Amino acid sequence: MSLAVTTLILAGQEGSRPMKFAKLLVPLDGSALAETALPTAIQLAKEQGGSLSLVRAVEAWGVTSDVVEAEIRVVREAEQYLAKLADLLRANGYDRVDTSVWYGAPARSIVDAAFAHKADLIVMTSHGRGGISRLIMGSVAESVLRGTTTPILLLRAGGAGVFPPDGKAQRVQASAEGSIA
Numbered sequence: 001m002s003l004a005v006t007t008l009i010l011a012g013q014e015g016s017r018p019m020k021f022a023k024l025l026v027p028l029d030g031s032a033l034a035e036t037a038l039p040t041a042i043q044l045a046k047e048q049g050g051s052l053s054l055v056r057a058v059e060a061w062g063v064t065s066d067v068v069e070a071e072i073r074v075v076r077e078a079e080q081y082l083a084k085l086a087d088l089l090r091a092n093g094y095d096r097v098d099t100s101v102w103y104g105a106p107a108r109s110i111v112d113a114a115f116a117h118k119a120d121l122i123v124m125t126s127h128g129r130g131g132i133s134r135l136i137m138g139s140v141a142e143s144v145l146r147g148t149t150t151p152i153l154l155l156r157a158g159g160a161g162v163f164p165p166d167g168k169a170q171r172v173q174a175s176a177e178g179s180i181a
Helices: 038-048 067-091 106-116 131-137 140-147
Strands: 023-027 051-058 097-103 121-126 152-156
Touching (some): 023 106, 038 121, 038 152, 051 067, 097 106, 140 152
Parallel strands (some): 023 121, 121 152
16 A cells, blocks of 8 residues: 655645654554555655554453452453564564553553553444444544544545435535525
């Protein structure tokens, strides 16, 4: 995948200027789908001279006699997962990468991590859930969008579903006389 974008301008903002992405935050959930954001994030970071922060949010689920042990286990698993990814990136010539595990709900963790890391851009992949699945599980991407002022580059992975929005739309144009055609 090749990106043609190396500089983004936020139109409509007073004093619009090119954005510099010194710190890119990449939230990962352990799935191959989430990891599809990595090539784009790496390319942007290289082009911008930036660094990557790989982030994973975890929570212990299920019935267990030792809640603390379950929490420690999921955090350790997440640390190992991120360490392997960071080592893979370093082995492939990209060493400006750090990792962090956050305990808590995914969207809240991503928003808090972006603030703590002073991220200039969040690069994430949407699972593209729709219908009942989205209703039950919610949309982490949408919650992150609503919860942060950090710009987000939301990528659609090849396996993500496409669900057209409800409603109707048509293109219209106002004529010089003020009528709509």
